[in-house]
Amino acid sequence: MSSSIDSESLLSRASELISLAKKAGADQADAVVVRSRSRSVSVRLGKVEGTEASESDDFALRVFVGNRVASVSANPGFDLSALAERAVAMAKVSPEDPFACLADERDIARNYPDLDLFDPSELSTEAMTEAALAMEEAALSVNGVTNSSGAGASAGFGGLVLVTSHGFSGSYLASRFGRSVSVIAGEGTKMERDYDYDSRLYLADLDDAADIGRRAGERVVKRLNPRQVETGSNVTVVFDPRVARGFVGHIAGAINGASVARKTSFLRDKMGQQVLKAGLNITDDPLIVRGSSSRPFDGEGVRGERMVMIEDGVLKHWFLSTSTARELGLSTNGRGVRGGTQVTPASTNLALEPGDIAPEDLIRSIGNGFYVTELIGQGVNMITGEYSRGATGFWIENGELAYPVSEVTIASNLKDMFMRVTPANDIDRSYGVAAPTLAIEGMTLAGR
Structure with missing residues (x-):
């Protein structure tokens, strides 16, 4: 993966795009590149069924003309000037949005930590195939397992390059390695299916392939009859x-500021009230070293901090991006996630303690x-x-x-x-x- 990780040229291109947007008439702007590289192998019954590889650097430019905003996206190789002019022209005829804005200048990160999110280990297609076959073989060797739905291994990375017109410029990458297997036990109408998997930032932290397979086999056999x-x-x-x-995910959804603003959360009127059993805490921490969902800054360039979202059962915070916070009369807490041209709040490393x-x-x-x-x-x-x-x-x-x-x-x-x-x-x-x-x-x- 190391041959494709240089972000300096993307930062330079994003900075140039901001300058051109300002020249075309934007009051403010930000440019983001969502990066992705992935390779995977899938096997079934001892044979390779497929190999896949993908990579992308997807650019998005967001411009503000007064309270009007427009966003455009493009693939690498686009004409910078044309994209900037198109975005500004779109913004000028867009309806006003009183909440859309960049993060406040005082909120943007002036420095951010190295969270050790990127493992440069090279994993060959042969090694991924070997791991997938080992998982399947271990699962099929469990007495009572009768068939395989397949096994797979993957490697890749994702990341963000972000430049804003009010001074933020940064990037980060996070690697990801995964292994999974699904098997069947029983025959005819009495078949059962189960699976096991592991996913880590660092290759060395992945569970052994045979252990994953064995766990999947043992799980499915226990489900028979x-x-x-x-x-x-x-x-x-x-x-x-x-x-x-998944249950904790429901809690996260209920305290997401976007849901509160849309009035689609059953906890929307519960701030400061007890919503969980006394003694329980929900924490969210984007700054865990090697954390699965860690990030040194959010999709708006804001550095988040560890927060106790629900403390002793009492709701203390919503997940907030800048625009969502503004709509609710609050301030962002660095939970903005960039999804193409949109920024929405979401959790990071979330835990029910x-x-x-x-x-x-x-x-x-x-x-x-x-x-x-x-x-x-x-x-x-x-x-x-x-x-x-x-x-x-x-x-x-x-x-x-x-x-x-x-x-x-x-x-x-x-x-x-x-x-x-x-x-x-x-x-x-x-x-x-x-x-x-x-x-x-x-x-x-x-x-x-």
């Missing part, structure tokens, strides 16, 4: 950490309940908080995982779920969203 369970209205549901990360009980003891304390390993469907209404999703997992009986369960639905309201959640102590901070095993009391389970 599932049962349905009786419908119940006061069931304690335990979320496996892999599922719990762990409790002090081991997951085994948490399950034992429940007695009877439902342990969820996979959720199906998108039955979550972020305006009302209504939650209803298909689920598979294991029935908890006398404090132990007793037998696999499928074809059930779990339901509640996220407002109630947030107030009834108990975290274990087994948090894994390897991913951009981190959560331990979670137990949630009082849910409805629809079975047979």
Whole structure:
């Protein structure tokens, strides 16, 4: 990957684009290059099914003429002057937007840390193929596994080059290496599928390919011969950490400033109030060294800091970009994400902080309940908080995982779920969203 990482020429080109936009009549402007390089290999049943490679440096120019704004995007090789003139001409005939603006000059980062996000390790196609085959072979060797849905390995990087008309100029890159495998157990109508994966910034941190494959095989075999369970209205549901990360994602969505501004969050009127069970904390930290979702500055050139978004159950902050903050009468907290020509707020390294009980003891304390390993469907209404999703997992009986369960639905309201959640102590901070095993009391389970 090292042959394609030089960002200096892109910074120079972006700076020139800003100058041309100002010359064409823009009051303010920013230019961004979203960078991406990736290679991947997929295999199935011992044979290579496909190899892919892609790379892009996508330019976007955003210009402001008074309260009017326009954005244009282009691929490398475009004519700088023509792009700048086109953007300014578009802005002059655009409707006014009272909230669109660059980050305030006092908020932009004058310096930013090296977060050690880029691993220059070269990973050959042969090495990726070898890893994918090793995962699949290890999974298929688990007794009871009957087929493969495929395995894959990938390597690449992404990054951002940003220049603004009020003095910010910076860039960063983050590498990414991944491995995944999906396998099937059982025959005919009694087949089950499961998977395992790992994704890291540094190649040396990736889980061993054979270990990933073995875990996938063991997971799917445990799901064989599932049962349905009786419908119940006061069931304690335990979320496996892999599922719990999605639950924390719902919290992030509910405290996103853009959702609050659009009035599409069920927590939009809850600032300063208790929204999670007392004692629980939600943190967000963009500055973790080698963090999965770390960034030295956001999509507007603002350096974010670690924040406790929900403290002792009380909502303290929204995720904010500059325009969203302005709409809400607040100030940005450096959570702006650049998506092409748009800037929207989002979390970085988000975590529901762990409790002090081991997951085994948490399950034992429940007695009877439902342990969820996979959720199906998108039955979550972020305006009302209504939650209803298909689920598979294991029935908890006398404090132990007793037998696999499928074809059930779990339901509640996220407002109630947030107030009834108990975290274990087994948090894994390897991913951009981190959560331990979670137990949630009082849910409805629809079975047979």
